[in-house]
Each structure stands twice: as C-alpha cells, then as structure tokens.
Amino acid sequence: MKKSMEIPDCQYPSGPVLVQPSGPTPKHRLYLSNLDDQKFLRFSIKYLYVFREAVPIDRLRSALSDILVHYFPLAGRLTRVVSGGGSEEGLESEEKLEVDCNGEGAIMAEGFVDISANEFCSRPPNRSWRKLLYRVPDASTFLGVPPLVIQVTHLTCGGMILCTAINHCLCDGIGTSQFLHAWAQATANPLSDPQVMPFHDRTMLKPRKPPQNNFPHxxxxxxxxxxxxxxxxxxxxxxxxxxxxxxxxxxxxxxxxxxxxxxxxxxxxxxxxxxxxxxxxxxxxxxxxxxxxxxxxxxxxxxxxxxxxxxxxxxxxxxxxxxxxxxxxxxxxxxxxxxxxxxxxxxxxxxxxxxxxxxxxxxxxxxxxxxxxxxxxxxxxxxxxxxxxxxxxxxxxxxxxxxxxxxxxxxxxxxxxxxxxxxxxxxxxxxxxxxxxxxxxxxxxxxxxxxxxxxxxxxxxxxxx
The missing domain is CATH 3.30.559.10 (Chloramphenicol acetyltransferase-like domain)
Incomplete structure (x- = not known):
C-alpha cells in the first residue's frame, strides 16, 4: 500500500512571537514604486527549505532581530497611502500602498511535525505543505498579514523545515535572496555586518510628469x-x-x-x-x-x-x-x-x-x-x-x-x-x-x-x- 503523500499535522508547543528590531530604526512611511504595489504582486513569496540539522530557535530569532535593524521595512506594516494635503482628516487611497515603518515586528512560529527530512523530501509537492507556514489569525485582508512571516518546524531526525512568507510588494526574488542571505549570515556569524547593505529608497522609480506611455504593452x-x-x-x-x-x-x-x-x-x-x-x-x-x-x-x-x-x-x-x-x-x-x-x-x-x-x-x-x-x-x-x-x-x-x-x-x-x-x-x-x-x-x-x-x-x- 502506498504511503500517504500528505504530511502529518504540525504541533505548536507555544504561540508565535513578534520579532522586533534589536535597535532603533527610522519611523516613517516608505514610498512604494508602481512596480512594487501592482495588484498582481499583492501576495507573499513563500519559500520552503529543508535542512538536515536544525539551528536553535533562539539563535534564529536573535539574528532576525539584528538583521531587521537593517531591513526595518520588513518589521513594519503595509498600509494605504493617506492623502489630504496635511489635513488631519486626510483620505486613504484605495489603490496606492506604502509601508508604515513602525518596528511592530515579524511573526515567527515554532512547530514540530512527525516526519524525518528524508521522508519529507521523498514526497512530491502537495497542498498539505501549507501546514508548514503559520496562518495569521484574523488576517482577513492582504494588509492584515505582516510583511514577514516565518515558521521553523522541527523534524524527528533533528532537522528542520524553514518556511518564509515575504511580501512581494516589498521585495522581488533578488531582494528576498539578499535578505535571506543577510539573515543566514547573521545567524552563522553574529558579529558580522551584512555583506550587502540594503538600499531602501524607491523614488528613482517614480512616474514621469506627465506620464508618457510610449510603447505597446x-x-x-x-x-x-x-x-x-x-x-x-x-x-x-x-x-x-x-x-x-x-x-x-x-x-x-x-x-x-x-x-x-x-x-x-x-x-x-x-x-x-x-x-x-x-x-x-x-x-x-x-x-x-x-x-x-x-x-x-x-x-x-x-x-x-x-x-x-x-x-x-x-x-x-x-x-x-x-x-x-x-x-x-x-x-x-x-x-x-x-x-x-x-x-x-x-x-x-x-x-x-x-x-x-x-x-x-x-x-x-x-x-x-x-x-x-x-x-x-x-x-x-x-x-x-x-x-x-x-x-x-x-x-x-x-x-x-x-x-x-x-x-x-x-x-x-x-x-x-x-x-x-x-x-x-x-x-x-x-x-x-x-x-x-x-x-x-x-x-x-x-x-x-x-x-x-x-x-x-x-x-x-x-x-x-
């Protein structure tokens, strides 16, 4: 009889935690370019990693807290642009998004699943893998999900599965890879600085005035x-x-x-x-x-x-x-x-x-x-x-x-x-x-x-x- 392709349910020994930057960060609204806040990018890029040997969760959290000092927008929250010429009764735009860099923190959950790394890797992708990423409760809208959600799942063999959900409006594939490598480096070498410092400003991608649609698209x-x-x-x-x-x-x-x-x-x-x-x-x-x-x-x-x-x-x-x-x-x-x-x-x-x-x-x-x-x-x-x-x-x-x-x-x-x-x-x-x-x-x-x-x-x- 063939084994089920579905993985067992995850067990959570405790609730998720908010990981905030370990030091002071700028508090402002970050402009998102038109390439950032396209409607078809309003989702999270979800990566899944399987490691033979687990890394202590405290080390992962501490390194994440340190690296969020540099990548502070990922510790913020997406929000609609407020317009109104400085009036206290400003209006929210239904279309344009920006990041409230408030340092609220990324979500990190810790779980356990009754399966080994070899057993997991022998099974083809299927929807039960979704169990490996923490679902934010009461997040009924896209804006209700923090830009960065992480789950570390321990395996019976001593390995771990790492799932990350990084909001696509903040990063593309190159950007997510840059952030993940910075986090990994900070975990492996806590006293090191990121090899590449993040560049946050997106105003060089602002539209022209007036807009010029010069090509077929x-x-x-x-x-x-x-x-x-x-x-x-x-x-x-x-x-x-x-x-x-x-x-x-x-x-x-x-x-x-x-x-x-x-x-x-x-x-x-x-x-x-x-x-x-x-x-x-x-x-x-x-x-x-x-x-x-x-x-x-x-x-x-x-x-x-x-x-x-x-x-x-x-x-x-x-x-x-x-x-x-x-x-x-x-x-x-x-x-x-x-x-x-x-x-x-x-x-x-x-x-x-x-x-x-x-x-x-x-x-x-x-x-x-x-x-x-x-x-x-x-x-x-x-x-x-x-x-x-x-x-x-x-x-x-x-x-x-x-x-x-x-x-x-x-x-x-x-x-x-x-x-x-x-x-x-x-x-x-x-x-x-x-x-x-x-x-x-x-x-x-x-x-x-x-x-x-x-x-x-x-x-x-x-x-x-």
Whole structure:
C-alpha cells in the first residue's frame, strides 16, 4: 500500500512571537514604486527549505532581530497611502500602498511535525505543505498579514523545515535572496555586518510628469495583436473549472543540452530560454488550444541595470518588469524551438530604460494588471543563489516554493548548479498529457522514475528522469 503523500499535522508547543528590531530604526512611511504595489504582486513569496540539522530557535530569532535593524521595512506594516494635503482628516487611497515603518515586528512560529527530512523530501509537492507556514489569525485582508512571516518546524531526525512568507510588494526574488542571505549570515556569524547593505529608497522609480506611455504593452493586454477575447475567456474559464494538480519535473544539465541541440538552425541561448520554450509548448499542447489563439509567455526580467541610472547596489525592492513573448498556437507548435527562443530574446531586447519608464507610467495612468487570459507565467528562481542559504548547520537538502498555483516556477536543484526544477500546477484533466509532452524524446535516453499519490481527491506527481 502506498504511503500517504500528505504530511502529518504540525504541533505548536507555544504561540508565535513578534520579532522586533534589536535597535532603533527610522519611523516613517516608505514610498512604494508602481512596480512594487501592482495588484498582481499583492501576495507573499513563500519559500520552503529543508535542512538536515536544525539551528536553535533562539539563535534564529536573535539574528532576525539584528538583521531587521537593517531591513526595518520588513518589521513594519503595509498600509494605504493617506492623502489630504496635511489635513488631519486626510483620505486613504484605495489603490496606492506604502509601508508604515513602525518596528511592530515579524511573526515567527515554532512547530514540530512527525516526519524525518528524508521522508519529507521523498514526497512530491502537495497542498498539505501549507501546514508548514503559520496562518495569521484574523488576517482577513492582504494588509492584515505582516510583511514577514516565518515558521521553523522541527523534524524527528533533528532537522528542520524553514518556511518564509515575504511580501512581494516589498521585495522581488533578488531582494528576498539578499535578505535571506543577510539573515543566514547573521545567524552563522553574529558579529558580522551584512555583506550587502540594503538600499531602501524607491523614488528613482517614480512616474514621469506627465506620464508618457510610449510603447505597446502586450503583457498588460494593451495593443494586443488580433482579437481573441472570446477564445481567451473560454481558456481562462477552463483553467479555473478544474482542480489543479501540482507537478514537479527536474531537468538535468544534460536534458537541457539535449533540448538546445533540437534547435535548427543552431542558436546561442540560455537554459532559461530553451526550457521556457519547451514548457510553453508542452503547456499549449496539453491544453489542446485553438490553433489561431494568440497565447503569451510572461516572464520576470531584472531591469536593475536597464534603468538609467542603474538601480543602486543593495536595492531589494521590485526591480523587474514582465517580458512578453506572444504567438498564435499553431506557429508555436509547428515551428522548431528556435522560433520560441527568438520570441523570448526579442522580448528581452525590448526591455530598455524607455520601455521600463513606459511601464511605470502606464501603471500610474491605468493601474493595469497582466493579461492572464491565455498566458503561461514563469518566475525564474534558479540563478538567485537561494539554494546556497546556510544558517551555520549546512546548506539545505531541498529548496523550492511552498505552493505553485499561480505561476510556473523554475527552482534551483540543491547540489546541481546546471539543473532546474520546474514546478507548475495544471488542471488535473490535462496533467498526464502535460507530463507526456514534457518528457517526450527523453524516454530512450534515460530511465525515469515516477511518484504518484492520491490525497483528498487530488493527484500529485513528481518526475525525475
């Protein structure tokens, strides 16, 4: 009989604590740029780490308290912008957010779960992992959740699982990695200062006056090519109509090299570009989309060095915009991967300073949200150094997302710099087709192992081949 994929419930020996900065911090309102407070970023980035050996909770708390002196906005609270020209009866904006840097503190919870690190790592991602992140009671709104929530869960083997939820309005992937490494360094070496000091100010990303929307922005559904609104709506309804199945697929460096060799003519490309095209094609095939439907691949692109002047070292806010490759389904599927790679590369080339400024101005005028109606969204975590985190007891056995229901995540593989773990959720009715198209062409080259489980009517799959 197969073991259940669901992990046991967490036991909490005591309630969570508020970890406040260990020293005085500025008390003011921090401006959030239009790239920061986009509506589609109003959630927390949730990371999950598994460590062979636990770090004493007191050391983690003390180091966090020290590092929050430097990253004091993470100890504050998100709030709506108050406007009113200095009047005591100022009005709250329904749209714009800022951070009240009040030093209230981050939440840290401590738990225990009856499972070992090896047992946990042998199970594929599933929704029971949510038990490993403390749920803030009475937080009925996005603003009710502190910017930083942490749970340390002790395992039967003496290891620990560390889950962090960092508000995306304050940090992007580069920023979260910078903060986590600073915390890890402070834990392992309490007397050391952060290797990179955080840069808090985001005013260099303010919109122009007047705003200048100088470019088409297909990532936000502005100036779309063609008219596929009804088909896109049908696809969106289909994607929302079925339970989602989380799938994890690990591509080794040899797999990625094999994919690159399929390009005709040969093209110089990154691992992200070839794997993104491969997953995009498998996604479109598995959904059996209408051949003329215009579909999009949206991906986060770092613009710290695209902006003029460049964003300062240590900037940990949102310094990315969405790149957008788009094409009719039939052209993507009928063409060699070379075609999709060129679409991604051309999209990257368009992300210059003027384009980024146009995005900021567009958000100022319209508060647009990304066009998700017929889009696959990929967030790349595989080159951020997230898997190198060391709190003094060694690097993690596993690093990845806590959940993958919103985006496809390209996560790092611990111990294999060239490998990428693709974590994605698809409607359960297409899961088998999606897996088939992802691994098609590899079966004769290597053996593959497949783990499947059933939990509360949902199927969870992990493939390593």
């Amino acid at each position: 297909p990532e936000y559904g502005v100036d779309l090519i063609g008219n596929n609104s009804s088909s896109s709506l049908s696809l969106n309804q289909f994607l929302l109509s079925q339970p989602l199945t989380p799938i994890s697929l690990t591509f080794s460096s040899s797999h990625i090299l094999h994919l690159k060799k399929q390009c005709t003519p040969s093209i110089k490309c990154t691992s992200f570009e070839i794997l993104a095209v491969h997953v995009w094609r498998a996604w479109a095939k598995s959904l059996e989309l209408p051949s003329t439907l215009q579909i999009k691949l949206l991906f986060s692109a770092n613009v710290r060095e695209k902006i003029k002047p460049n964003l300062p070292q240590g900037f940990y806010g949102n310094g990315f915009v969405l790149g957008c490759a788009e094409t009719p389904v039939n052209q993507l599927l009928a063409s060699n991967p070379y075609y999709g790679i060129r679409l991604i590369q051309l999209a990257k080339q368009s992300l210059h300073d003027g384009y980024v400024r146009s995005v900021i101005d567009l958000l100022e005028e319209k508060g647009s949200i990304p066009d998700m109606s017929a889009s696959l969204v990929i967030s790349a975590w595989s080159r951020l150094g997230l898997e190198e985190l060391d709190f003094g007891s060694g690097k993690p056995l596993h690093m990845g997302p806590l959940t993958s229901e919103i985006y496809c995540v390209f996560a790092p593989v611990v111990g294999d710099l060239g490998a990428i773990n693709v974590v994605i959720s698809v409607p359960e009715g297409v899961a088998e087709r999606f897996k088939h198209y992802c691994i098609k062409g590899f079966e004769e080259r290597e053996e593959k192992s497949e783990i499947e489980g059933v939990n509360n009517g949902e199927r969870y799959c992990e493939i390593v081949f």
